[in-house]
Amino acid sequence: MAFRLYNTLTKQKENFEPVTPGKVGIYLCGPTVYKESHIGHVIGPVIFDALKKYLTYKGYQVKFVVNITDVDDKIINEAKRLGVPMKDLAEKLTAAYFDALDQLGVNSIDEFPRATEYIPKMIELIQRLAEKDAAYATETGDVYFDVTKCSNYGKLSHRKSDDQLEGSRELAGGGKRNAADFALWKAAGADEVGWDSPWSRGRPGWHIECSVMSMALLGETYDIHGGGMDLIFPHHENEIAQSETATCKPYVKYWLHNGLTRIQTKVAGGEWKNEKMSKSLGNIRPISELLEAYPPAVIRYFLLSTHYRRPIDFSDQALTDAQKGMMNIYRLLDRVNRLNGEDVYRYPCDVNSLTELAHTDEDHALREVLTAGQLKFLETLDDDFNTAGALAALHDLATAVNRYIDRRQLETKPDSDARTLALQAGRMITTLGRILGVFTEPLKSADSDDELTEKLMALLIDLRAQVRKDKNFALADAIRDKLTALGIALEDRPEGTIWVKM
RNA sequence: GGCGGCAUAGCCAAGUGGCCUAAGGCGACGGUUUGCAAAACCGUUAUUCGUGGGUUCAAAUCCCACUGCCGCCUCCA
Numbered sequence: 071m072a073f074r075l076y077n078t079l080t081k082q083k084e085n086f087e088p089v090t091p092g093k094v095g096i097y098l099c100g101p102t103v104y105k106e107s108h109i110g111h112v113i114g115p116v117i118f119d120a121l122k123k124y125l126t127y128k129g130y131q132v133k134f135v136v137n138i139t140d141v142d143d144k145i146i147n148e149a150k151r152l153g154v155p156m157k158d159l160a161e162k163l164t165a166a167y168f169d170a171l172d173q174l175g176v177n178s179i180d181e182f183p184r185a186t187e188y189i190p191k192m193i194e195l196i197q198r199l200a201e202k203d204a205a206y207a208t209e210t211g212d213v214y215f216d217v218t219k220c221s222n223y224g225k226l227s228h229r230k231s232d233d234q235l236e237g238s239r240e241l242a243g244g245g246k247r248n249a250a251d252f253a254l255w256k257a258a259g260a261d262e263v264g265w266d267s268p269w270s271r272g273r274p275g276w277h278i279e280c281s282v283m284s285m286a287l288l289g290e291t292y293d294i295h296g297g298g299m300d301l302i303f304p305h306h307e308n309e310i311a312q313s314e315t316a317t318c319k320p321y322v323k324y325w326l327h328n329g330l331t332r333i334q335t336k337v338a339g340g341e342w343k344n345e346k347m348s349k350s351l352g353n354i355r356p357i358s359e360l361l362e363a364y365p366p367a368v369i370r371y372f373l374l375s376t377h378y379r380r381p382i383d384f385s386d387q388a389l390t391d392a393q394k395g396m397m398n399i400y401r402l403l404d405r406v407n408r409l410n411g412e413d414v415y416r417y418p419c420d421v422n423s424l425t426e427l428a429h430t431d432e433d434h435a436l437r438e439v440l441t442a443g444q445l446k447f448l449e450t451l452d453d454d455f456n457t458a459g460a461l462a463a464l465h466d467l468a469t470a471v472n473r474y475i476d477r478r479q480l481e482t483k484p485d486s487d488a489r490t491l492a493l494q495a496g497r498m499i500t501t502l503g504r505i506l507g508v509f510t511e512p513l514k515s516a517d518s519d520d521e522l523t524e525k526l527m528a529l530l531i532d533l534r535a536q537v538r539k540d541k542n543f544a545l546a547d548a549i550r551d552k553l554t555a556l557g558i559a560l561e562d563r564p565e566g567t568i569w570v571k572m
Numbered sequence: 573g574g575c576g577g578c579a580u581a582g583c584c585a586a587g588u589g590g591c592c593u594a595a596g597g598c599g600a601c602g603g604u605u606u607g608c609a610a611a612a613c614c615g616u617u618a619u620u621c622g623u624g625g626g627u628u629c630a631a632a633u634c635c636c637a638c639u640g641c642c643g644c645c646u647c648c649a
Contacts, residue, residue: 099649110649144647229575229645276647298649299577305648329577330643344641348648375597376585380578381642387598391584395597401611446595450586459586462596469613476605476613543607550609561610568611 073128073452075294076379078302078325079226083454088293089323093131095288096122097322099280099297099305100136100182103163104145108354109369109384110298110331110347112170116370117328117378117457118296119176120506124451126178127505135287137280138164138184141273146262156263157186170357173366175507181287185279189265192274192282196254196267198316208245211257211270217250220311226325227303252308254278277308281321285313295322298330300346329381344383355384368393371508374457395465399499400513402468406496408565409480409489415511418504419497427491436474436491440498443467447502457506464499464509471495481564531560531567 073086088094098118101111115136122134140160149156164184171179196213199205204219217223224230253275258264264271284292290313297306306325313321332344335353347354360369363386372392376382403414424437443463450459471492475481478488503509530549538546550560557572 101649102647108649112649114649142647227575227644296649299643300648302576303644304646328649330649332642346643346648351648380585383584388584391598394599395584398597405612450595453587456586459595462586465596472612473614538607541607547608554610559610562606562608563611570611 074454075324075326076454077323078327079322081228084324086324088130089289089291092129094125094133094294095292096132096134096294096296097280097284097288097292098134098136098295099301100138101163101167102139102142102144103160103167104142104148105354106163106356106358107167107170108331108347109333109357109360110354111167112174112176112357112369113331113373113382114296114298114328115171115176115179116174116373116507117455118326119178120374120457121294121455122178123507124455124505132178133181133288134179135181135183135284136179137283138167138182139276139279140164140184141186141263142276143256166358170361173361174370175366175510177507183283183287185274185283188279188282188286189274191286192278193255193265193267195278195282195312195316199254199312202315204312204315205254206247207255207269210245211255211272212245212253213255213269213275214246214251215254215308215312215315216247217252217311218248220315223250223311224307226310227307229303252277252304254312277305278312280305281309281313281316285317285321290317290319290321292322294324294326296326296328299327300330300348302327326378328378329376332381332383334383334385346381347384364389364393365513367508367513368396371396371461374506374508375461377454377456377458379454397513399464399468399503399509402472403496403500403509404512405475406471406492408563408568409475410493412493414493414496415500415509417497418501419494423494424491427487427494429487430478432474432477433488433491436470436495439470440467440495443470444498444502451505460502460506461508464503467495467499467502471499527558527569531569534560535567 074083075086076083096118098114100115101107118134118136122132125132138160141156145156145160149159152159168182171177196205199215200207200213202219204216205213206216207213255267255269255272255278256275257270257272262273264273284295295306295309302325310321331347333347333353333355334342335345335351345351345353368389372389373382375392375395406412407414424440428434428437443466446466447460447463450456450463453459474495475492478485480489480492500509530553534546534549537549553560553569554572559570559572561568561570
């Protein structure tokens with residue numbers, strides 16, 4: 071089956087065919103760094119990081135760019151409020167953003183261009199527009215894009231600008247030819263950061279940096295541009311207008327928009343409702359807070375467990391449930407590791423060995439389930455990158471492997487080939503998971519255990535084994551119950567007792 | 573006021589014309605296993621997909637109306 075993606079531009083799923091065969095360029099709108107990043111800022115990176123990994127798996131050579139908007143009115147105002155230079159504020163917040171991405175396993179982004187590094191190129195683009203009379207300067211030194219010079223303005227958001235303007239928009243700035251015209255360049259106040267330009271000492275408008283940086287790094291026509299649904303209008307609409315008017319070429323082939331993160335907010339009257347998380351609504355949950363409360367792998371899994379175009383509601387309940395579900399697979403992976411004294415994460419599944427190792431009917435049945443699961447996983451992703459469906463396929467596989475280990479009683483009967491088959495089956499799960507950046511390594515808990523804890527737990531388990539041997543079950547159970555109260559679960563398994571933190 | 577999206581079990585969530593008497597997860601309830609647990613496995617938990625019409629041999633999936641929620645039109649990932 072061909073890989074299909076939903077394109078906001080055409081409002082339908084389309085077969086994916088890159089502009090240049092074999093190569094894919096992806097640009098994702100990154101943060102404006104004026105306040106700490108919240109959960110909504112990482113959903114795009116996680117989704118598109120997974121998408122790049124999938125495209126790479128499919129054999130494409132992918133270049134993935136995420137911008138950092140480090141000059142903007144909001145940053146200037148926030149820096150003023152804090153009494154720090156704009157640059158320092160932007161750098162500090164950018165570093166925090168990078169740290170969050172790193173923790174979430176977002177490691178496939180090739181370039182993070184910063185707006186301040188592309189000012190000359192922005193001025194160039196504005197000049198190109200001015201030559202075509204699509205950009206005009208006002209008396210105050212601001213420069214606007216004239217939307218009437220773009221014949222298909224509104225093609226992405228599917229709205230006609232005339233319909234929108236009835237009493238809704240203030241003509242901020244003044245001097246505009248049309249109400250829908252947007253700023254390409256803004257004159258700076260005396261005490262504000264600014265760059266010299268033919269029109270005024272000033273700074274770029276909001277949309278220009280994405281057009282310039284994406285085209286500089288990916289070409290004037292590239293494959294995929296992503297962002298949150300809230301960016302469709304005006305941001306992406308304006309990007310298209312200014313880019314295509316300047317180049318007379320199609321700007322982007324596939325526009326992908328992810329659903330917004332919602333969170334419960336208490337509204338006037340004391341009721342709760344789910345609404346978009348955004349800085350201006352004041353209901354943000356910083357990503358740093360979340361990364362302390364949950365293992366980053368859980369957040370990544372949670373974000374991928376809903377189709378990317380749907381809004382996703384964040385709550386502790388939802389994250390806890392996701393973690394529990396995810397643990398099922400981690401437990402299975404631990405189980406095959408114990409069985410083989412091997413690392414299931416380290417090597418990919420050796421598909422040929424599945425056939426070589428299969429002897430009994432049970433073995434062959436497992437092999438068939440694995441093949442079917444792999445197919446389901448990949449086919450599901452091919453249909454508009456349905457990560458939720460793909461993760462379901464991994465759960466099916468985990469259940470099948472658990473069942474296999476149970477039926478073949480591998481924990482009590484040493485059957486080397488069967489155990490290896492179970493290991494390879496586990497590796498099928500990690501191999502597929504790796505395509506989305508999940509189940510790539512053992513789950514790290516928020517607080518790691520030190521060596522002393524390990525030794526003390528070994529000691530307790532040893533003592534408890536002794537009293538169990540003596541049939542002193544009351545004492546053995548007391549030890550277990552008290553550990554449970556401390557958040558530690560003991561599991562008496564055929565090969566011995568293991569402990570896990572709950 | 574204009575434009576758009578969504579509505580699937582107790583909860584989360586796939587599926588968007590026939591393989592659906594609808595994946596997967598959480599929760600719940602039985603059973604196997606266990607000294608007892610935990611974990612794992614097996615089984616049960618939506619004849620039905622917001623409501624009402626319509627199209628079709630066939631609809632959760634298409635069309636119309638209605639209701640509710642969300643988003644955009646001003647900064648937003």
